[in-house]
Amino acid sequence: MFDTFKNRLKLEGVLTTVTALRISQGRSTEPIGSDLPVVKDALGKPLIPGSSFKGAMRSQLESFLRGIDPNLAANPAIEAEWAVPYQSVLDEQGNTIKTGLTQLKEQAETIFKNVSGKESKKDKWLTDELLQRTDLVSILFGSPWIASKFQVRDLTVLPDFWFGQYQERDGVAIDRDTETAADGKLYDFQVVPAGTPFQFRAIVENAEDWELGLLMIGLHQFETEQIPLGGGRSRGLGIVCLEVDDVWWFDYPEDQPEELLTYLQRLTQGDTTLYQLSQEQFQAHRHNWTEALITYLRDTIVAPTGSQVASREA
Numbered sequence: 001m002f003d004t005f006k007n008r009l010k011l012e013g014v015l016t017t018v019t020a021l022r023i024s025q026g027r028s029t030e031p032i033g034s035d036l037p038v039v040k041d042a043l044g045k046p047l048i049p050g051s052s053f054k055g056a057m058r059s060q061l062e063s064f065l066r067g068i069d070p071n072l073a074a075n076p077a078i079e080a081e082w083a084v085p086y087q088s089v090l091d092e093q094g095n096t097i098k099t100g101l102t103q104l105k106e107q108a109e110t111i112f113k114n115v116s117g118k119e120s121k122k123d124k125w126l127t128d129e130l131l132q133r134t135d136l137v138s139i140l141f142g143s144p145w146i147a148s149k150f151q152v153r154d155l156t157v158l159p160d161f162w163f164g165q166y167q168e169r170d171g172v173a174i175d176r177d178t179e180t181a182a183d184g185k186l187y188d189f190q191v192v193p194a195g196t197p198f199q200f201r202a203i204v205e206n207a208e209d210w211e212l213g214l215l216m217i218g219l220h221q222f223e224t225e226q227i228p229l230g231g232g233r234s235r236g237l238g239i240v241c242l243e244v245d246d247v248w249w250f251d252y253p254e255d256q257p258e259e260l261l262t263y264l265q266r267l268t269q270g271d272t273t274l275y276q277l278s279q280e281q282f283q284a285h286r287h288n289w290t291e292a293l294i295t296y297l298r299d300t301i302v303a304p305t306g307s308q309v310a311s312r313e314a
Contacts, residue, residue, distance in 0.1 A: 013218075013242060014243050015198045019183070023048060153201045167191045248277070
């Protein structure tokens with residue numbers, strides 16, 4: 001998947017908090033200050049971990065795919081429901097219903113035991129087997145056995161719009177029996193104010209068109225305020241809005257190495273204008289990538305009647 005460079009999509013924009021944001025770093029041990037401070041960088045400015053952004057998008061996309069077919073997205077919280085668990089999953093009679101990573105490695109060792117140059121062949125066989133079993137979201141976002149194609153940097157606050165003003169809010173635990181505030185359960189927590197802008201930067205490499213279509217749906221959810229971030233979401237916290245301002249796209253034709261040489265040369269010179277897309281061009285690509293995803297799901301995963309035609313282990 002990653003041994004040969006094929007394409008690269010670079011995205012930059014601004015993620016703005018529509019409502020107050022609370023991404024907590026855990027309970028504070030300081031004698032004064034908030035009980036639950038937000039995540040900050042080394043300079044004390046608010047920070048949105050790239051993993052928080054990526055995880056929220058992944059969860060939303062998994063939800064969509066499960067709505068189409070439960071087998072299209074694995075459950076990362078339960079190992080037995082991973083696309084490839086570490087150990088095989090057995091039914092009550094001891095029959096294998098899902099082959100584990102350990103058993104796949106043992107099979108590869110057996111198949112190529114007496115084969116010349118077995119290491120490279122064994123590795124290729126194992127990689128192919130893993131890819132065939134990996135669910136769609138994990139192919140793009142990564143898994144314990146496959147590196148992610150989608151990289152998101154930590155989102156840092158735009159310095160010109162940050163004046164060091166956090167908000168402190170109070171919370172209280174409710175006694176379910178009396179339906180009143182529980183004794184000694186009053187606490188406070190810190191939030192980043194609404195209207196705070198963060199810089200968004202992401203890169204996708206070696207993605208198929210349908211994988212980029214999956215990403216476009218995820219981006220659209222952030223652009224339309226459909227994916228909240230952080231804690232306190234049931235009380236209205238964490239609503240954010242993404243605006244993608246700048247997009248660079250390079251798709252390498254394998255039979256034209258001169259284009260890749262030119263691309264690398266321009267990169268080192270700091271000139272990437274040739275590969276920057278206008279908003280109109282980006283929208284056209286988004287449409288094509290999304291259509292590629294829909295076609296892939298309809299033709300490869302789900303038959304026109306709605307029955308599954310391609311068996312995938314999830």
